[in-house]
Each structure stands twice: as C-alpha cells, then as structure tokens.
Amino acid sequence: xxxxxxxxxxxxxxxxxxxxxxxxxxxxxxxxxxxxxxxxxxxxxxxxxxxxxxxxxxxxxxxxxxxxxxxxxxxxxxxxxxxxxxxxxxxxxxxxxxxxxxxxxxxxxxxxxxxxxxxxxxxxxxxxxxxxxxxxxxxxxxxxxxxxxxxxxxxxxxxxxxxxxxxxxxxxxxxxxxxxxxxxxxxxxxxxxxxxxxxxxxxxxxxxxxxxxxxxxxxxxxxxxxxxxxxxxxxxxxxxxxxxxxxxxxxxxxxxxxxxxxxxxxxxxxxxxxxxxxxxxxxxxxxxxxxxxxxxxxxxxxxxxxxxxxxxxxxxxxxxxxx
Ligand SMILES: NC(=O)c1ccc[n+]([C@@H]2O[C@H](COP(=O)([O-])OP(=O)(O)OC[C@H]3O[C@@H](n4cnc5c(N)ncnc54)[C@H](OP(=O)(O)O)[C@@H]3O)[C@@H](O)[C@H]2O)c1
Numbered sequence: 001x002x003x004x005x006x007x008x009x010x011x012x013x014x015x016x017x018x019x020x021x022x023x024x025x026x027x028x029x030x031x032x033x034x035x036x037x038x039x040x041x042x043x044x045x046x047x048x049x050x051x052x053x054x055x056x057x058x059x060x061x062x063x064x065x066x067x068x069x070x071x072x073x074x075x076x077x078x079x080x081x082x083x084x085x086x087x088x089x090x091x092x093x094x095x096x097x098x099x100x101x102x103x104x105x106x107x108x109x110x111x112x113x114x115x116x117x118x119x120x121x122x123x124x125x126x127x128x129x130x131x132x133x134x135x136x137x138x139x140x141x142x143x144x145x146x147x148x149x150x151x152x153x154x155x156x157x158x159x160x161x162x163x164x165x166x167x168x169x170x171x172x173x174x175x176x177x178x179x180x181x182x183x184x185x186x187x188x189x190x191x192x193x194x195x196x197x198x199x200x201x202x203x204x205x206x207x208x209x210x211x212x213x214x215x216x217x218x219x220x221x222x223x224x225x226x227x228x229x230x231x232x233x234x235x236x237x238x239x240x241x242x243x244x245x246x247x248x249x250x251x252x253x254x255x256x257x258x259x260x261x262x263x264x265x266x267x268x269x270x271x272x273x274x275x276x277x278x279x280x281x282x283x284x285x286x287x288x289x290x291x292x293x294x295x296x297x298x299x300x301x302x303x304x305x306x307x308x309x310x311x312x313x314x315x316x317x318x319x320x321x322x323x
Pocket of ligand 1: 017018019020021054055117147148169170196197198199200201202203204206208215253254269270271272273276277278280281
C-alpha cells in the first residue's frame with residue numbers, strides 16, 4: 001500500500017474503501033453481503049494496510065455506518081474514518097446533532113473527516129461551516145471535507161470555516177475527468193486532497209459488462225453509462241485499458257485505479273462486492289504506469305463519447321421497463 005503525505009496525524013492510504021454498498025438496497029447485494037461479506041471486506045482491508053474508510057449517513061439510511069463501525073471495532077481508532085452529512089437543513093445545530101448521530105452509529109468518538117455530501121443549491125455554507133468549526137473545537141471532528149463541490153464553492157467553504165477544508169470527494173475516473181480542469185491543480189498546489197469516487201465507473205471499467213451482459217441493480221440501471229449503446233461505445237476504451245493491463249499482468253480494474261492514482265493529490269475509494277475485489281483493488285496501489293501508458297489511456301478516454309443527459313433519458317426509461 002502507498003500512503004498520502006498529508007499532515008493529518010494519521011496515514012491515509014491511496015486506495016481506500018467506499019462503503020455505499022454496505023446495506024444499500026440500491027446496490028442490491030442482499031443480506032448475505034450486508035451481514036457477512038461487508039465485514040470480511042473491512043477486516044481484509046485492515047490487514048492489507050487500508051486506512052481510509054468512507055461512508056455517509058445516507059448510505060442504507062445509516063446501515064453502512066453501523067456495519068462499518070462494527071467491522072472496524074477497536075481498529076477504528078488507528079484508521080481514518082470519513083463520513084458525510086446530507087445538507088438538507090444546513091444550519092449549525094443540525095450539523096452538530098447529525099455528527100453526533102453518525103459517530104454513535106459508527107461507535108467512535110471522533111470523525112476523522114466529516115464531509116458535506118453535496119452543495120445545498122439554495123443555502124451557502126456559512127452556517128454549516130459554523131457547525132463544523134464547533135465540532136472541530138470540541139474534538140468530535142478532525143478534518144472537514146466537502147463533496148461534489150466546484151472549486152469556487154470549495155474555496156468559499158474554506159473562507160467560511162476559517163481554515164482548510166481538507167478534501168473534495170468527486171467522481172473521477174477514465175470516464176469522468178472534469179476534476180482535471182481545476183480541482184486537481186488546486187489540490188496539488190495547496191496540499192489538499194481529491195477523493196475519487198466511482199473510480200471504476202461503478203464497474204464499467206472492469207471490462208466485465210457489455211450489451212449482452214449488463215448489471216441488474218438500480219444504481220446502474222439509472223447510470224446512462226450502462227445503456228447498451230454506451231457499453232458499445234466504451235469498447236475501445238476498455239480495449240486500451242486491457243492492453244496496459246496485459247503489460248502489467250494486471251486486470252483492467254486495477255489499471256483504471258492506477259490511472260486515477262497517477263495524480264499525486266488523489267486517493268480512490270472503490271467499493272467492492274467481494275473480498276477478492278478488495279484485494280485486487282488494494283494491489284492496484286502498487287502499479288506504476290509509465291508516462292506513455294498514462295498518455296495512451298488519456299487518449300483513449302478522450303475518444304469515449306457516451307450518450308448522457310437528456311439524450312440518454314429515453315434509453316434509461318426503456319431499460320427500466322425491461323428490468
Ligand atoms: N460523494 C458522493 O456523492 C459519492 C457518490 C458515489 C459513490 N461515493 C463513494 O465512492 C465509493 C465508490 O464509488 P461507487 O461504488 O459508486 O463506484 P466504483 O467504486 O467505481 O464501483 C464499485 C463496483 O465496481 C465493481 N468492482 C469493484 N472492484 C472491482 C474489481 N476489482 N474488479 C471488478 N469489478 C469491481 C463492484 O461491482 P460488481 O461486482 O457488482 O460489478 C463494485 O460494487 C462508494 O462506495 C461511496 O463510498 C460517493
């Protein structure tokens with residue numbers, strides 16, 4: 001495992017573990033997963049040196065936090081636990097109360113990273129950050145983070161907090177490269193962190209899925225990347241990823257993760273549906289791409305033009321009726 005050199009007191013592994021899947025109906029992995037596999041995934045992650053664990057109050061309506069907390073047990077104290085508040089009522093007293101509730105579900109005294117899950121479109125971050133500041137003062141929160149924030153709003157959140165907002169958790173992968181525009185340069189030059197979510201594009205970049213074999217859960221039924229036409233369009237990109245993978249005796253998923261980690265301020269939090277996937281994802285931290293490989297993957301990614309937004313709606317509706 002490789003770790004980020006950030007001055008946060010605890011080590012942050014460059015591959016972390018995302019736990020939206022834990023106890024979530026949307027992913028549909030079932031009770032066997034929530035009751036046993038998730039626990040085994042966390043324990044194996046700890047053995048392999050993973051120190052970054054990401055959850056949120058909204059995942060499985062609190063179940064993910066509970067499952068993660070139980071699986072970590074006393075080891076929670078030595079790793080970096082990150083959770084998120086959904087800012088529906090973004091005022092300081094609510095922020096404080098929700099942090100206590102998350103810590104209770106996780107069974108921990110301190111949230112190493114407390115993130116605002118997404119920007120509230122109507123209310124700016126002043127009172128949320130007042131709550132965050134109070135939480136930091138009493139020691140319930142270590143670092144403050146945001147998620148799905150533009151650079152401008154990230155910086156405004158820092159101004160409101162009066163100190164650094166350590167991280168911005170955003171979608172970042174070979175099929176979602178907008179963070180390259182300004183978030184990554186800012187993080188790299190200011191000692192901040194970009195936490196890459198959906199680094200495998202929810203499994204698309206594993207190369208496992210195609211028109212004839214599509215994943216069946218509701219998360220991916222609502223993701224236009226898994227529409228048959230887009231799976232066809234992704235073929236060349238997957239082939240390019242596979243070519244690099246072959247040169248490293250690795251899998252496409254591992255190369256997709258190594259590509260994300262090529263940028264120094266990035267940590268990735270792939271989810272895992274099995275212990276084997278977790279092991280494979282952790283091993284990706286040790287793959288170093290050459291500059292040439294990195295550029296070849298960029299070029300293949302530049303050529304991928306999925307149908308998204310409004311144009312994808314009819315396909316998504318059709319797909320829904322077929323399931
Ligand atoms: N802040 C936010 O708004 C936000 C949004 C989304 C996610 N997140 C966080 O980011 C985490 C990861 O994102 P994500 O779950 O959306 O997408 P992801 O990590 O890109 O994809 C996870 C899925 O990919 C497949 N997979 C994982 N490892 C694999 C491997 N080694 N080989 C083949 N397939 C593999 C598994 O699905 P199958 O085996 O079923 O194919 C797994 O459930 C979440 O758990 C959550 O913590 C945050």
